[in-house]
Amino acid sequence: MQLHDNTILITGGGSGIGRGLADAFHALGNTVVIAGRSQRTLDEATAANPDLHAMTLDVTEPADVHRFAHEVAERFPALNVLINNAGVMRIEDVTRHDLAGVEAIIATNLLGPIRLTAALIPHLAQQPRATVMNVTSGLAFVPLAATPTYNATKAALHSYTLSLREQLRDTSVEVIELVPPYVQTRLTGEHQATDPRAMPLDAYIADTMAILHDHPDAKEVIIERVAPLRHAEVHGTFDEMFGHLSAMGREFSANP
Numbered sequence: 001m002q003l004h005d006n007t008i009l010i011t012g013g014g015s016g017i018g019r020g021l022a023d024a025f026h027a028l029g030n031t032v033v034i035a036g037r038s039q040r041t042l043d044e045a046t047a048a049n050p051d052l053h054a055m056t057l058d059v060t061e062p063a064d065v066h067r068f069a070h071e072v073a074e075r076f077p078a079l080n081v082l083i084n085n086a087g088v089m090r091i092e093d094v095t096r097h098d099l100a101g102v103e104a105i106i107a108t109n110l111l112g113p114i115r116l117t118a119a120l121i122p123h124l125a126q127q128p129r130a131t132v133m134n135v136t137s138g139l140a141f142v143p144l145a146a147t148p149t150y151n152a153t154k155a156a157l158h159s160y161t162l163s164l165r166e167q168l169r170d171t172s173v174e175v176i177e178l179v180p181p182y183v184q185t186r187l188t189g190e191h192q193a194t195d196p197r198a199m200p201l202d203a204y205i206a207d208t209m210a211i212l213h214d215h216p217d218a219k220e221v222i223i224e225r226v227a228p229l230r231h232a233e234v235h236g237t238f239d240e241m242f243g244h245l246s247a248m249g250r251e252f253s254a255n256p
């Protein structure tokens, strides 16, 4: 991916990893549009960095994705990078399943990127060079038993990303997967932002940007911390990693 002279849309760009990426890409001279449901979250991000552009979007609503895709392409005709970063993560007890909650996770983490990508592909494919970057997770590769639907959406998005890349191989659109480790954001609540087991957000963004810089043809962005999860199956350490995550998940479930 070329790291400059882009117009970049980042879903969930008002907070956490999305906001970190927004600031990092803006610092490299790109035009950056952040999108999310909460106007307040977007306002906080633009107050801190007034050069960011912000637009509201709910990726779970097909009509809103349609409206948004039309508006963003009209306001930013040079738009050439879509970062599907918006996501939600919830602890679930499978013996007392809240199916509405399950559907919301799938609608956000899986249908959201599929819908928005479908809506914007015609626009992106007209650009001389374009990128779709899907944000999955190390949990796509070794699940955290406490969050079954979340893991499943990320595994599905990983698989979808492979097919998307293959189908678009003869177009101007490259497809990249970002695979974060456990990072200090508010994805699961306030406690995560200060959990010492999670990677500091700034360090995660710095490592990610370094890989994108050093490996412009990278298809997957795997920083050192997440490599043990990404490659567990190949390295024969899957059971060990799964056991380790399950113990961590029991702790999360006990202290959500």
Ligand SMILES: NC(=O)c1ccc[n+]([C@@H]2O[C@H](COP(=O)([O-])OP(=O)(O)OC[C@H]3O[C@@H](n4cnc5c(N)ncnc54)[C@H](OP(=O)(O)O)[C@@H]3O)[C@@H](O)[C@H]2O)c1
Pocket: 011, 012, 013, 014, 015, 016, 017, 018, 035, 036, 037, 038, 039, 041, 057, 058, 059, 060, 085, 086, 087, 088, 089, 108, 135, 136, 137, 138, 179, 180, 181, 182, 183, 184, 185, 186, 187, 188, 198
């Ligand atoms: N932090 C980690 O440990 C970690 C690890 C692996 C992968 N990830 C992935 O990284 C991505 C970013 O998460 P994060 O950790 O930065 O957490 P975060 O700060 O909670 O960011 C999630 C963002 O998604 C947006 N969002 C949620 N539902 C949405 C919807 N229906 N429509 C539009 N935007 C929506 C939220 O904004 P609104 O609420 O305003 O809509 C928020 O800005 C997620 O895909 C997550 O799964 C995170």
